[in-house]
Amino acid sequence: MSTATQTNAPGAGGAPEELAAVSTESLAELLIAKDRPPRPSALSASVTFGWRAMLKIKHVPEQLFDVTAFPIMMVLMYTYLFGGALAGSPQEYLQRLLPGILVMSIVMITMYTGVSVNTDIDKGVFDRFRTLPIWRPSVMVGYLLGDMLRYVLGSLVILTVGLILGFRPAGGVAGVVAGIALLVVFSFAFSWVWTMFGLMLRTEKSVMGVSMMVIFPLTFLSDIFVETSTMPGWLQAFVNNNPVTHVSSSVRSFMQGEWPGTELIWTLGWAAFLVAVFGPITMRLYNRK
Amino acid sequence: MSNQTGRSTGLAIETAGLVKTFGANRAVDGIDLSVPAGTVYGVLGPNGAGKTTAVKMLATLLRPDGGEAHVFGHDVVREADAVRSRVSLTGQYASVDEDLTGTENLVLLGRLTGHSKRASAQRAEQLLEAFGLTDAAPRQVKNYSGGMRRRIDIAASILNTPDLLFLDEPTTGLDPRSRNQVWDIVRAVVAQGTTVLLTTQYLDEADQLSARIAVIDQGKVIAEGTKGELKSSVGAGAVHLRLRDAEQRPDAEELLKGALDAQVLLEADPLALTARIANGDGNGTAAAEKASRALAELARAGITVDNFSLGQPSLDEVFLALTDRPATPGGTPTDPRDDAQEEALA
Numbered sequence: 001m002s003t004a005t006q007t008n009a010p011g012a013g014g015a016p017e018e019l020a021a022v023s024t025e026s027l028a029e030l031l032i033a034k035d036r037p038p039r040p041s042a043l044s045a046s047v048t049f050g051w052r053a054m055l056k057i058k059h060v061p062e063q064l065f066d067v068t069a070f071p072i073m074m075v076l077m078y079t080y081l082f083g084g085a086l087a088g089s090p091q092e093y094l095q096r097l098l099p100g101i102l103v104m105s106i107v108m109i110t111m112y113t114g115v116s117v118n119t120d121i122d123k124g125v126f127d128r129f130r131t132l133p134i135w136r137p138s139v140m141v142g143y144l145l146g147d148m149l150r151y152v153l154g155s156l157v158i159l160t161v162g163l164i165l166g167f168r169p170a171g172g173v174a175g176v177v178a179g180i181a182l183l184v185v186f187s188f189a190f191s192w193v194w195t196m197f198g199l200m201l202r203t204e205k206s207v208m209g210v211s212m213m214v215i216f217p218l219t220f221l222s223d224i225f226v227e228t229s230t231m232p233g234w235l236q237a238f239v240n241n242n243p244v245t246h247v248s249s250s251v252r253s254f255m256q257g258e259w260p261g262t263e264l265i266w267t268l269g270w271a272a273f274l275v276a277v278f279g280p281i282t283m284r285l286y287n288r289k
Numbered sequence: 290m291s292n293q294t295g296r297s298t299g300l301a302i303e304t305a306g307l308v309k310t311f312g313a314n315r316a317v318d319g320i321d322l323s324v325p326a327g328t329v330y331g332v333l334g335p336n337g338a339g340k341t342t343a344v345k346m347l348a349t350l351l352r353p354d355g356g357e358a359h360v361f362g363h364d365v366v367r368e369a370d371a372v373r374s375r376v377s378l379t380g381q382y383a384s385v386d387e388d389l390t391g392t393e394n395l396v397l398l399g400r401l402t403g404h405s406k407r408a409s410a411q412r413a414e415q416l417l418e419a420f421g422l423t424d425a426a427p428r429q430v431k432n433y434s435g436g437m438r439r440r441i442d443i444a445a446s447i448l449n450t451p452d453l454l455f456l457d458e459p460t461t462g463l464d465p466r467s468r469n470q471v472w473d474i475v476r477a478v479v480a481q482g483t484t485v486l487l488t489t490q491y492l493d494e495a496d497q498l499s500a501r502i503a504v505i506d507q508g509k510v511i512a513e514g515t516k517g518e519l520k521s522s523v524g525a526g527a528v529h530l531r532l533r534d535a536e537q538r539p540d541a542e543e544l545l546k547g548a549l550d551a552q553v554l555l556e557a558d559p560l561a562l563t564a565r566i567a568n569g570d571g572n573g574t575a576a577a578e579k580a581s582r583a584l585a586e587l588a589r590a591g592i593t594v595d596n597f598s599l600g601q602p603s604l605d606e607v608f609l610a611l612t613d614r615p616a617t618p619g620g621t622p623t624d625p626r627d628d629a630q631e632e633a634l635a
Contacts (some may be wrong), residue, residue, distance in 0.1 A: 019422075019434075020422070023418070026418065027474065027475050028480065030415055031447060031450045032450075040586060051397070055388075058420065082553035123382075124380045124381075125383040125386045127345075131348050131373055131377070131378045133370050288352075
């Protein structure tokens, strides 16, 4: 009788496959082990969550669209749109523009952190994460670690396109690496703004909307496209104090083989400030959620 | 140290006047629970009764607005971390990452519970095998069937054997076969000394698994006790009969009233009647005995019974008995989904 019911199930067309039985004996054996390993360190937990982010990239590679196709489009668009008018030729303009457009693209990409936090946070798995005895911020740090990989990928794509179009950094490999490293550090810090919005706002759309409101003025009202000296005084006041200006000046200096000096200090100062302010707000929201 | 006391004699969960409000809605309205360690404790109630909210407070996911709750003697607010190291939660919706494979999920949680890479991989493999998921291990969880999700979910909860396992409606939406398998798992878990707090909408599930049951409705405990105590307060069940000849129904009604000492209801169907078996000693076998005696008497009186069934009191009947109103979610003025209320206020 029981065999009859068993053979029925798989025969029912698209019915779910027959599941192997649960072995309660081997389950009992597994449950006997009551010794608990020591809780993971803050670093270990964060790296594990970073690994989770990378597994997600592996399973949903389409999400890399924003760090591949989008930056290529940005470089091509602005180089040929403004190049002739602003610097005589696209080729010449590229030497100034590329480090800036690199900063702009990567800073824009950071906002997807907020979107993924927002869509992820209501899933059941977060209930499980929150009942684990681990360092609380490690979930968020894990996101950002995964995103840092995306930032590096995006940077490499932009750099490659730039080199093909004729960008020749005077700073050589060392200058380029230093520039990208600084940008990734700043983006990590800046992402805490988005984790905050991702937790604060209710829908993915509102996260996108708010992100645009913040990102567009920050990236356009900077020294990425034109020299600050060409702007009216009141705008210069904003642009010169815009963190994105500090980052792009620093990255440009590194890539041109110069030492960014105070601009570097401003950049790192802003990074520290962003983490110090938005990190705790994010964690407060996370714990309350 | 508290581990020892918690396990041998103490209570796994103790709450006093636990309250959680979402705006004007008191989702949990003063719940007192005492859950003995090492047993399955059933929390029975309809959608929106406050079960999930209560579990979330006990699992340190929600902060109570009033009252106190201790898990193995640790306060769930002040000593949340100590509580977290003793409990595991299997939520109402799969508490695993749907984008990851079965193996990846278990290894991830193994690492987060402090196991080394190798130990995590090993434990993951053993658990997948014990749960009959070896074939599904390399597939993303979003492609799992409902039964498989429940299994991987419970497997994720026992990467470290927890002292207390919360199972929030573990069989809602499962077919009877998968449901039985989840029950087997729960029995195996509790046999090894883990305390299980099980929430459910089904009386027979609470009946099958739990030693004690609390019935909650609109955020309050409306009945609590052992299975026997609870059932005797509700009645032993009901006998549903379908006769061949509608004209014999009045005779059958009279006869049943006498034989069962029960209330007899005439159904809309002119052939059917239902007899509610009175409490007696509140013992299931007695009900079956009474029913079979009544059947024999019907046969002797020449009344032909086409169809017969003896039912356990349903959740509806429990509620009817305890609250004088049915347990349908529509009957409660609150939103049926605990989660929906939380989101609205988040």
